[in-house]
Amino acid sequence: MRASDADRERVAERLRDAVAEGRLDMEEFEERLEAAYTSRTYAELEPLTQDLPSPRASAPAASSASWQSRIGGPAGASSTGPSPTASASAVAIMSGFERKGRWTVPAQFNAVAFWGGGELDLREADFAAREVVITCVAIMGGIEITVPPGVEVDVRGIGVMGGFDQGRSLENRPEPGAPRVIVNGLAFWGGVAVKVKEPKRPKGNGKKLHGGETRKEL
Incomplete structure (x- = not known):
């Protein structure tokens, strides 16, 4: 059959x-x-x-439940509060754009950088769907995408006198229940870089002393 x-x-x-x-x-x-x-x-x-x-x-892996809480947009946000919804596109023409912190990645997101640059940080983001597609067009510009460990990444972009740089950091194992991020598009005299990094850790509440030392508040 x-x-x-x-x-x-x-x-x-x-x-x-x-x-x-x-x-x-x-x-x-x-x-x-x-x-x-x-x-x-x-x-x-x-x-x-x-x-x-x-x-x-x-x-089932323990991480599966944590990923489920982040898939489905604001309804799947964690107990710290829903992430704000974001538009389905970002454009930088001789300028720049930035998406990071708590935001919702739509199922289809378009990013354009023309003589400019953009940054998409998904480490603290929620996902509107189990699989999201990010289409990047970089013309004499650059777009950087950062995803947390455990997310499956599939890069399918085409570079013409430019490139889609996956980097060695993408050699991580996808976790059960984690979202899948597909990155496609075109880089012409420009570049799209995709990398995996751990989420940012909250900064300590230390105070700087004379001489550059840091004292933690107890």
């Missing part, structure tokens, strides 16, 4: 869980994921997860 898109996505989800649990390395994961999305029948899909435990036998 021919497989549907939903069947392929279920297999892909099991593969993502398996790589997050350490059952598959990144090379095996990428090979099986590509095979899953190109499979046409159940006979082609079945061997991809035959040596993996069934979904019921695999205990």
Whole structure:
């Protein structure tokens, strides 16, 4: 029987869980994921997860619940309060734009930088959907995207006398339940940089003393 898109996505989800649990390395994961999305029948899909435990036998990771609280826009915000909704686009023409802190990443976001630059920081953001697509157009400009560890990132952009720089930092394992970020678009005489960084830690409440020393308040 021919497989549907939903069947392929279920297999892909099991593969993502398996790589997050350490059952598959990144090379095996990428090979099986590509095979899953190109499979046409159940006979082609079945061997991809035959040596993996069934979904019921695999205990959900603790991080899955934390990601669920951040997916679905403001309704999925944490107890610290809902994140403000943001527009679905950002444009910098001989200027700059910035999206960081608590904001909601829409399912489709467009970013344009022409003779300018932009920064999209997703480390503290909520996500309107399980999968979001960020389309970047950088013409003689640059766009930087920062995602937290555990998020699956798929960079598909095209560079013409420019480039989409994924960096070695993207070699992180996606966590169960984490959102998937697809970055596509065009960089012409410009660049789009995608990197993974830990969320910022809150600054301490220390006071500076003479000589540059810092004293923490107790």
